[in-house]
Amino acid sequence: MAIASLKLWRELEQESGEELFVPSGFLALDGESAWGTRFISQSYQTLNGLGLPVELLEEAELRMRFPQFRARGGLLDPGAGVLLAARALGYYRSMLGQWGVNVLEGEKVVRLDLAGRPEVETESGRRIRCRKVVLTPGVWSNSLLRDGLVRVTPTRQQVIYLRPTRDSARFRPGSFPIFTVDKYYGIPIAGTDGVKVGYHRTPEEVDPDLVRRTVDPEAIQAFLSVVHRYVPELAESEVVHSKVCLYDMTENKNFVIGADPECNSVIYGYGFSGNGFKFAPLVGRLLTELVLEKSPSIRLDRLSPVR
Numbered sequence: 001m002a003i004a005s006l007k008l009w010r011e012l013e014q015e016s017g018e019e020l021f022v023p024s025g026f027l028a029l030d031g032e033s034a035w036g037t038r039f040i041s042q043s044y045q046t047l048n049g050l051g052l053p054v055e056l057l058e059e060a061e062l063r064m065r066f067p068q069f070r071a072r073g074g075l076l077d078p079g080a081g082v083l084l085a086a087r088a089l090g091y092y093r094s095m096l097g098q099w100g101v102n103v104l105e106g107e108k109v110v111r112l113d114l115a116g117r118p119e120v121e122t123e124s125g126r127r128i129r130c131r132k133v134v135l136t137p138g139v140w141s142n143s144l145l146r147d148g149l150v151r152v153t154p155t156r157q158q159v160i161y162l163r164p165t166r167d168s169a170r171f172r173p174g175s176f177p178i179f180t181v182d183k184y185y186g187i188p189i190a191g192t193d194g195v196k197v198g199y200h201r202t203p204e205e206v207d208p209d210l211v212r213r214t215v216d217p218e219a220i221q222a223f224l225s226v227v228h229r230y231v232p233e234l235a236e237s238e239v240v241h242s243k244v245c246l247y248d249m250t251e252n253k254n255f256v257i258g259a260d261p262e263c264n265s266v267i268y269g270y271g272f273s274g275n276g277f278k279f280a281p282l283v284g285r286l287l288t289e290l291v292l293e294k295s296p297s298i299r300l301d302r303l304s305p306v307r
């Protein structure tokens with residue numbers, strides 16, 4: 001799915017005339033956790049098995065090629081890169097009118113009636129009867145799902161952006177890859193003014209409407225100590241932004257993409273478990289194929305809404 005998605009992002013760049021994908025490479029550093037070491041060996045086997053370029057770097061070679069990092073080794077996937085999310089969404093948004101899509105801004109759907117032709121009701125009392133409904137409510141999915149469907153667990157995720165105090169060119173794609181170490185991750189300066197640092201664990205289940213949207217000082221300290229350890233040059237940086245956003249975790253982290261087995265006029269796309277943006281154009285295509293009752297271009301059995 002990632003290979004197919006990258007191809008679609010490249011096509012979208014052609015279509016929009018915009019740079020959306022900035023190649024940077026991906027470096028999984030060998031840190032302290034057994035999970036991290038396993039992630040590296042399994043990723044190596046998987047990428048190698050798919051015939052994709054991938055390298056295992058020893059400490060000396062890592063230091064020579066990526067002098068910003070300190071680690072005993074790592075895995076390099078040169079095919080990875082940064083997606084300029086806001087620019088991509090901006091382009092999609094700009095095309096909606098041309099595609100004849102009418103957006104009802106600020107209309108919260110409160111009820112879904114699946115009997116016969118589906119009917120959607122909004123908080124303002126608007127009722128829309130339609131032939132097909134595509135439901136992609138992200139972390140807010142549970143309130144709209146009928147019993148028996150896969151549920152999501154909204155989790156609170158914190159990220160910070162670090163502006164290097166000197167020589168920020170050393171932290172841009174081309175010089176600085178995306179990196180992970182023991183479930184922490186970093187994304188080079190692209191489309192923003194800082195290196196993004198986050199944590200891919202999902203410790204905190206939250207109510208998406210009541211979640212605290214400010215980053216905890218302890219989280220900032222944890223990010224800075226990881227940076228100090230593995231990317232010492234970045235440790236002096238200034239925290240220029242911080243934000244909280246949410247993952248919609250499914251139990252086994254597999255997405256939900258599929259029609260409702262009890263009513264194929266309703267199609268679901270949710271539960272992207274913190275990994276969905278890169279697949280956006282492919283998910284769009286799969287949902288379209290389901291709406292048009294075509295056989296999906298990717299097998300969807302393991303992504304069924306009923307598991």
Ligand SMILES: Cc1cc2nc3c(=O)[nH]c(=O)nc-3n(C[C@H](O)[C@H](O)[C@H](O)COP(=O)(O)OP(=O)(O)OC[C@H]3O[C@@H](n4cnc5c(N)ncnc54)[C@H](O)[C@@H]3O)c2cc1C
Binds near residue numbers: 272
């Ligand atoms: C910190 C963080 C880092 C991430 N990093 C990456 C990454 O590096 N790469 C990657 O691929 N993915 C990443 N992701 C995951 C990615 O952001 C998500 O998987 C993706 O954005 C999910 O898109 P979505 O359309 O399913 O959900 P959303 O973007 O949440 O859209 C759901 C929409 O539904 C609307 N909605 C909900 N309920 C209702 C209702 N009742 N009525 C009307 N509208 C409603 C909401 O307002 C919202 O606009 C990250 C996520 C987080 C939180």
